[in-house]
Amino acid sequence: METVKEVLKAYGLSEDSIVTPHSGGHINDTFYIDSGAKRIVVQRLNSYVFPNPADIIDNMVKVTGFLREKILLAGGNPDRETVTIIKTEDGKSFFFDSESKLWRATLYIDGTTAHETISGSEILEEAGFAFGKLQRMLDDFPASDLHEIIKDFHNTPVRYKQLMEAVKNDAAGRLEGVAEEISFAKAREEYCFLLMDMLKNSELPLRVTHNDTKLSNILIDDMTGKAVCVIDLDTVMPGLVAFDFGDSIRAAATTAAEDEADLSKVNFNIEFFEAYSHGFLRAAKGSLTENEILTLPDGAIMMTLEVGMRFLSDYLNGDVYFKTAYPEHNLVRARNQFKLAADMERHKEQMLNLIKKYA
Ligand code: GN1
Ligand code: MG
Secondary structure (H helix, E strand, O other), rough: OOOHHHHHHHHOOOOOOOOEEEEEOOEEEEEEEOOOEEEEEEEEEEOOOOOOHHHHHHHHHHHHHHHHHHHHOOOOOHHHHOOOEEEOOOOOOOOEEEOOEEEEEEOOOEEEEOOOOOOOOOHHHHHHHHHHHHHHHHOOOOOOHOOOOOOOOOHHHHHHHHHHHHHHOOOOOOOOHHHHHHHHHOOOOOHHHHHHHHHOOOOOOEEEEOOOHHHEEEEEOOOOOEEEEOOOOOOOOOEEEHHHHHHHHHHHOOOOOOOOHHHHOOEEEEHHHHHHHHHHHHHHHOOOHHHHHHHHHHHHHHHHHHHHHHHHHHHHOOOOOOOOOOOOHHHHHHHHHHHHHHHHHHHHHHHHHHHHOOO
């Protein structure tokens, strides 16, 4: 917390500002700051995950600048509908503290909440619409202007390989007790290639995508329940539409939190899937190809399987990537996501029918 004081100073905020840590997010550290005069959100970027944090800021400046213009043209309010970067006293879009950690500050958006879990279908339809709209708005963003923040971020075959390496190295000596999880992944090795192979064969187009479309990365208006703003632009990069759609479904169309340990509570929620798909396609269908539409259910299964493999790899590597609250946390998350992926597999036909209904 000591360095938060440096941050207050850099942004010209009173030392008596109220600093409230935010518990969400597995990667960065987030704090709300209320100085009386101003309310902002500051984040310390995770230097293990993001070794080149200045690239993230650079991407963010470009993407938010692009979105601001579109929002203005549509008669909207860019201070609420996208992220606004706040500059330091000396005019910079970021701040390096005395521990060489990069901080950034953004405007706090009043009267909104980032929901970790979902209360009903209406919010999901809204979330789907907001992410679909973002997809559409980024359609003509020049992808070559962006730094690739994390290489092979949603390259599922690479994620599979990383898991197999983690198994081989067994760095934390945790291999015992995960045999079932490893066979679960192994049984799906071939499936991991599906979307990346279609991309390679030009059957799917590369777009600019958000790449971390979990429900908590959307701010919902507390009064109206309407989606206001998509946040967390750290991983905006070239990607597939199925990644963004799928990652939302994995995070939202479930009956339990991502780290629920009681697997009997973890099930796929087809009603939530339907609501999200309805909103997403309402916003984005006009700009999607037939293959993009037909692979949306695979995006959901793939993103769930993939993050499960990432959690399991991190467990085996000794929890070096994701923040954890207890030693088995990553394993619990992995089991949870694998259970969800398996349940999605059983609903694939049904998912596809719903997608066709709304496309
Ligand atoms: C991480 O930072 P956060 O919590 O929004 C991760 C995502 C995972 C997600 C799982 C940069 O997102 O890829 O899907 O956790 N972000 C990064 O909850 O690795
Ligand atoms: Mg994130």
